[in-house]
Amino acid sequence: MARIVIHSEKKPFKLEIGGEVKYICMCGLSKNMPFCDGSHKQCESEEEGKVYEYSDGQRFEVSREESEEEYDNKGDEEDDDEEESEDGDSEEE
Numbered sequence: 001m002a003r004i005v006i007h008s009e010k011k012p013f014k015l016e017i018g019g020e021v022k023y024i025c026m027c028g029l030s031k032n033m034p035f036c037d038g039s040h041k042q043c044e045s046e047e048e049g050k051v052y053e054y055s056d057g058q059r060f061e062v063s064r065e066e067s068e069e070e071y072d073n074k075g076d077e078e079d080d081d082e083e084e085s086e087d088g089d090s091e092e093e
């Protein structure tokens with residue numbers, strides 16, 4: 001199973017534990033999760049209001065209308081998987 005997760009942060013979160021400083025990835029691109037590996041630098045040139053997909057080290061712009069349409073339709077698909085039984089309880093197929 002796969003999923004698409006949208007991240008909008010472009011910098012890591014600085015965390016101090018017991019005098020030690022760690023940087024937690026907030027951009028979603030690190031190859032060393034949950035820690036930042038500097039990959040967030042790829043996000044610096046992103047334009048406000050646009051949605052991007054990162055795959056195999058390359059960046060692709062995703063149509064915002066397409067991504068919102070896909071997201072809106074997800075609820076419909078999940079609703080189709082459920083059927084209501086005669087006693088009113090929901091059951092999955």
Ligand code: FES
Nearest residue numbers: 025027036039040
């Ligand atoms: S914040 Fe994700 S790699 Fe740095």
